[in-house]
Amino acid sequence: MLDPSVAVRSDLREEGRELDLLVAELTEGQWALPTPAPGWTIAHQIAHLAWTDHSALLSLTDAAAFGTLVGAALAAPDRFVDEGAEQGAADPPAELLARWRKGRTALDAALATAAPDVRFPWYGPPMKTASMASARLMETWAHGQDVADALGVRRAPTARLRHVARIGVRARDYAFAVRGLPVPAEEFRVELTAPDGPEVWAYGPPEAGQRVTGPALDFCLLVTQRAHRCDLAVTAEGADADRWLDIAQAFAGPAGAGRGPGERR
Incomplete structure (x- = not known):
């Protein structure tokens, strides 16, 4: 039986590649453009994706380390997402972009080797590998929409x-x-x-x-x-x-x- 995560992993890679094309050539000033999310620039959006990709990687590969992240989230439920984005957005755009790309590659490799029927922990209900990949695609698309809106770009919707x-x-x-x-x-x-x-x-x-x-x-x-x-x-x-x-x-x-x-x- 075909692993259901195979197709969604391919779609996740393509969703990330499409967003990468939107931000790869931005100037430093464009990285600071405000997006529809209050207080979030384009840099915040990419920093958030890099942060959550890293969280997903830990969920798949290091349950104890992921548990530490959950503990921090429970200690500051109203702040931990904004604080993670703020910390990442403070980095120079070239470093932020490189980290996001490296994290996407590492997560893709982890998804490819993760047991398909195991449920991995998350901030919400635990998820199997295919669902984890789908969730990362959803977030990439949604935050990519914020970036596109900030840039005045209309993206063509796809079957993804x-x-x-x-x-x-x-x-x-x-x-x-x-x-x-x-x-x-x-x-x-x-x-x-x-x-x-x-x-x-x-x-x-x-x-x-x-x-x-x-x-x-x-x-x-x-x-x-x-x-x-x-x-x-x-x-x-x-x-x-x-x-x-x-x-x-x-x-x-x-x-x-x-x-x-x-x-x-």
């Missing part, structure tokens, strides 16, 4: 968004639970139009009464909180599905504020 959409769907219950809201008892039907044609990515039972539909790109922007639902062509049928579109998040950790209406052009 399938991984982001799947995480967003699977994280539905987490989005409710992290806000202390009751988790809906019934499954939702989610139907997303693929970026490259008429194909529909479908999740959940076809007969479900609660439904979410729209373009895959818009759904991915929603669940990564890179755009407000008012600015997207994602629609819901059913009260619980409608509530989900207000709170959806594809990432572990505290509920994010997201972007307000009209903040995405």
Whole structure:
């Protein structure tokens, strides 16, 4: 049976390569450009990716060291992400870029040799190798969107968004639970139009009464909180599905504020 992480590792490499092309030739002044994340420059975005790639590498290769990172996160849950990004962003851009590239290579090698059926620890629920790779792709795409927005670049959506959409769907219950809201008892039907044609990515039972539909790109922007639902062509049928579109998040950790209406052009 083919290891399911093989395809997603390839997509993760390509997602990183595409973002690398966006930042490789930036001037020092451009690295300091503000992104839509308050207080974060382009350097902060890449520093965060380098930091979380390193965290993923430790999860796969050194559980004790990763446990130390989790302890630090629990000690400062409202600050540890910003502090990690701030520390990395203080480095000269050339050093930051080199570290991010080196970390991506090391993580790719670790993912290639990790046991596919073992669940590795994370800041949220433990994940198998394929899910870890998918999560890294989701973060790379989401923070890459912040970089693209800062530069005024419109990226063409690709089939790699399938991984982001799947995480967003699977994280539905987490989005409710992290806000202390009751988790809906019934499954939702989610139907997303693929970026490259008429194909529909479908999740959940076809007969479900609660439904979410729209373009895959818009759904991915929603669940990564890179755009407000008012600015997207994602629609819901059913009260619980409608509530989900207000709170959806594809990432572990505290509920994010997201972007307000009209903040995405």
